Amino acid sequence: MQSKFxxxxxxxxxxxxxxxxEKLNNIINKKCISLYCGFDxxxxxLxxxxxxxxxxxxxxxxxxHRPIIVIGGATSLIGDPSFKNKERICNINHNIDIWIQKIIKQISSFLDFNCGTNSARILNNDSWFKNINLLSxxxxxxxxxxxxxxxNRDSVKQRITRVDQGISFTEFSYSLLQAYDFLILYQRHKVCLQIGGSxxxxxxxxxxxxxxxxLNKTVYGLTVPLLIQSNGIKFGKxxxxxxxxxxxxxxxxxxYQFWMNIDDSSVYYFLKLFTFEKVxxxxxxxxxxxINNRIIDDKSFLAKxxxxxxxxxxxxxxxxxxxxCLFFKNIHSITELDFQQLEQDGIPSIQVSMIKDLQDALILCSFSKSRTQSKNLIQSNSISINTCKNININYVFISSDKLFNKFTxxxxxxxxxxxxxxKYT
Incomplete structure (x- = not known):
């Protein structure tokens, strides 16, 4: 019988x-298993x-079931060549040590590390590779x-057949190292399933x-779909x-805006992949x-x-x-930290210590190409300062326009x- 899970x-x-x-299904029906996924x-x-x-x-x-995360402190020094067009840049140990701590913190927010027998665990494969003997x-x-x-695997074949980008022995050995991870995890932690991207x-x-x-033992593998960009390339670092x-x-x-701007055709597929709402x-x-064309509401549900x-x-x-604030003109509830998000990457921004007037501001913000065009935009009632319309072509910014004394x-x-x-000097 197919397991419910x-x-x-x-x-x-x-x-x-x-x-x-069928065999994996029978095991899952009878007992909880340990599985792992690796992140370099x-x-x-992430x-x-x-x-x-x-x-x-x-x-x-x-x-x-018990999830085990393997952080590739060792394998990240080589880099997985799978479906990459060229060799990855080699990373140095100092960077990797810092990155590992940041990634562990991110992963820890998703899983429960204190829930009994199925508590999650994070391991670093450097702990078993650092003392390994090459000849052995x-x-x-x-x-x-x-x-x-x-x-002959598709993941490396495309690199081997390319004249401009072959594959180094270093990259070629990656598959053996990841295979060894699985062996160690099976021997030490009874891991019988590895999951990964396709x-x-x-x-x-x-x-x-x-x-x-x-060991003459059978273990299992499961892959999930890759998240593909509109240009057909997978999302990656x-x-x-x-x-x-x-x-x-x-x-x-x-x-949030990334999810609001996905193709309409992907919304319900992504709701299945990324949320815990019932199918x-x-x-x-x-x-x-x-029936009712409510795609915006459902995108919002997904994004939230x-x-x-x-x-x-x-x-x-x-x-x-x-x-x-941006879409419904309610600027009064926005905080200084919210503006800092916008400055980081939310919307285009400029840093200035001084602006002559509103006409120049429109040019600096790339809303117009000349003062004449700026005047036309202002007169046509197209311009707002802090969500309030402004039709004064000679307007000069005043202190109250500078929210938190920093942002307009x-x-x-x-x-x-x-x-x-x-910005003030």
């Missing part, structure tokens, strides 16, 4: 590939491409892997293969326009949208749900205040905003 993962479209599903600290923050994995681990834990590793691990099989299928398969060869989980790198407001409720929302999960309710309230919100129409940040 695996059935839910299927209904949420969270399973791309799964090995020996190749930057100082990003939204990792969110599906973190939330999937949380789903397993909520169903009684090649003899005891490398002998089980066929070069022919490895080079681009990790080759690496996960290597671990299952190694455990079978060394090395890609452009990364949406980070760290609020200092991507503000909660920009994070039946999500399907009902989709049916109601087909994920923003609260990642950044907490306090930051969600800040996002809602900013949204009220200049707007052209309903959707174009620029934050003037006053």
């Amino acid at each position: 695996l059935n839910e993962l299927h209904n949420r479209q969270l399973i791309s590939y799964i090995t020996n599903e 600290p190749t930057a100082d923050s 990003h939204i491409g990792h969110l599906i994995l973190l939330i999937t681990l949380k789903r397993f834990q909520k169903n009684g 590793f090649l003899r005891d691990t490398g002998k089980y892997f066929s070069i022919n099989t490895m080079i 681009d990790q299928w080759g690496n996960i398969s290597s671990g299952m293969h190694l455990i079978h060869k060394v 090395t890609e452009s326009d990364t949406i980070w989980l760290d609020a200092k790198k991507t503000s909660p407001y920009k994070f 039946s409720k999500i399907e009902l929302l989709e049916k109601e949208n087909n 749900n994920i923003t609260s999960l990642v950044h907490g309710k306090k930051n969600l309230l800040a996002v809602e205040r900013i949204t009220e 919100l200049l707007s052209k129409g309903k959707k174009n905003h620029c934050l003037i940040c006053w």
Whole structure:
């Protein structure tokens, strides 16, 4: 009988590939298992491409299973070549140590580390790789892997066939290291399942293969869908326009707006992937949208749900205040910290110590190209200062325009905003 939990993962479209599903299903029906997922600290923050994995681990834990996180303190020094167009930049140990602490803090907000037998645990694979003997590793691990099989995997084949970007032996060895992770985790922590993004299928398969060869035991692999950008490239640390989980790198407001601006066709799919709402409720929302066209409300529901999960309710309230200000002209409730979010990455901003007048401000904010064009915009009732319309073509900013003595919100129409940040010498 299909376990209720695996059935839910299927209904949420969270399973791309799964090995020996019938056997894994039987195990999950009988007992709680330990599973793991690895994260290489190749930057100082995780990003939204990792969110599906973190939330999937949380789903397993909520169903009684024990999640183990492996931080790749060792493997991050090499870098996973899977489906990368070129070799990653090598990182230095000092950076990695700092990044690990930041990433551990992020992961800790998703999982429960004090809930009994299924408490989550974080391990660093540097603890078992740092003293490993190279010759022993090649003899005891490398002998089980066929070069022919490895080079025919899609994850590396595209690099091998490229003249301009081949693959180094360093990168090529990554799959063996990740396979060894799985072996160690099985031996020491009874981990029988590894999960990862669908681009990790080759690496996960290597671990299952190694455990079978060394111990004659069967373990399992499960991959989840990759989060793909509109240009077909997966979200990652090395890609452009990364949406980070760290609020200092991507503000909660920009994070929220990302979800508000996704394609309409992705809303209900993402609700299944990223939220804990029942699938039946999500399907009902989709049916109601087909009748009543309520996609904006459902996008907002998605954005609020994920923003609260990642950044907490306090930051969600800040996002809602900013949204009220920008879209509904309610500037009175906005705080100084809210303006700092806008300055970070919420809307375009400029830093000035002095501006001649409103006409010049429109030029500096790229709302116009000349003073003549600025005059026309002001006279056409298109310009607002701190959400209040201004039709004075000769207007000069006064102290009360500088909220918190630092910020002035200049707007052209309903959707174009620029934050003037006053700097004093």
